[in-house]
Amino acid sequence: MISISSIREYMFCPHKFYLRHSLGDRDEENVFLSKRMKRLRIDVYDLIQRNIRGLKAEMSLDDIKNNLKRTIKEVLESSLNILKEDYNILQEEIDRIKMDIVNEVCFKIDILSLKSLKAMQSLESDGHKIAEMFFPTSMYNYLMRDLNLEIIGSCDKIEIVDGRYYPINIKVFNPPIAGVWDSDAIELVANAILIEQEFDSEVFVGFIDYSKICERRPVIMDSKLRKGLFKVLHEMKEIIDGDIISETKFDSKKCGSCSYQELCYMNDENQSINAFY
Numbered sequence: 001m002i003s004i005s006s007i008r009e010y011m012f013c014p015h016k017f018y019l020r021h022s023l024g025d026r027d028e029e030n031v032f033l034s035k036r037m038k039r040l041r042i043d044v045y046d047l048i049q050r051n052i053r054g055l056k057a058e059m060s061l062d063d064i065k066n067n068l069k070r071t072i073k074e075v076l077e078s079s080l081n082i083l084k085e086d087y088n089i090l091q092e093e094i095d096r097i098k099m100d101i102v103n104e105v106c107f108k109i110d111i112l113s114l115k116s117l118k119a120m121q122s123l124e125s126d127g128h129k130i131a132e133m134f135f136p137t138s139m140y141n142y143l144m145r146d147l148n149l150e151i152i153g154s155c156d157k158i159e160i161v162d163g164r165y166y167p168i169n170i171k172v173f174n175p176p177i178a179g180v181w182d183s184d185a186i187e188l189v190a191n192a193i194l195i196e197q198e199f200d201s202e203v204f205v206g207f208i209d210y211s212k213i214c215e216r217r218p219v220i221m222d223s224k225l226r227k228g229l230f231k232v233l234h235e236m237k238e239i240i241d242g243d244i245i246s247e248t249k250f251d252s253k254k255c256g257s258c259s260y261q262e263l264c265y266m267n268d269e270n271q272s273i274n275a276f277y
């Protein structure tokens with residue numbers, strides 16, 4: 001079975017996927033940490049979603065903001081303290097992570113407060129009603145597998161609107177100028193295919209939520225993208241079966257933070273480690 005996270009890794013660098021497959025995981029702790037960080041963001045967004053239900057039509061913009069922020073600080077602090085102990089993270093790093101999340105959440109709350117105020121005034125409704133409008137029924141981290149394609153993985157969020165399923169992946173890094181990164185699109189179409197198999201329902205579109213800039217970008221599940229995924233899966237299977245050995249392709253942006261850097265460098269003595277920087 002090929003996991004969706006390894007599809008992402010292959011898209012990042014085929015050689016990294018090859019090395020991890022042949023030598024074992026060097027990034028295990030980082031992968032767990034980034035999963036926990038994503039879970040923490042989902043928990044905070046979930047809290048905002050619950051807080052919106054308590055809004056009243058007569059509230060001012062400041063009241064709305066304060067209501068949406070309720071208990072987020074406490075949840076964030078206790079979760080980060082647990083994270084710090086579990087992973088032995090320095091306080092400096094915890095402060096940096098906290099600052100990133102707080103900036104992101106404040107931005108989201110500012111936008112959502114304005115939208116909520118406008119929606120409550122226009123529809124003459126309270127928060128309970130507009131929460132249904134803004135946040136459709138959703139499933140989080142739903143694990144799925146496709147035995148024919150031999151892929152397994154979970155989607156960050158699946159929204160269900162009028163019986164249709166929409167895969168959503170949440171990304172904490174910067175988006176491209178327009179559209180989504182190729183790797184994000186390939187990962188999302190893999191999720192879409194798993195949803196189609198699991199729920200017997202065709203998926204036409206999915207979304208990437210770039211949380212840093214609070215923007216949702218659509219991805220159309222067309223045949224070109226689906227073929228792109230099948231090509232990637234075929235190439236990954238060739239590496240897994242030992243039919244091909246991927247070549248090292250140095251890239252200063254990617255290699256600088258890669259845990260297999262030393263190995264790649266050793267295997268290619270003509271390359272200078274200084275080329276990374």
Ligand code: SF4
Nearest residue numbers: 013016255258261264
């Ligand atoms: S060091 Fe660079 S080439 Fe080597 S596996 Fe990592 S990203 Fe790929």
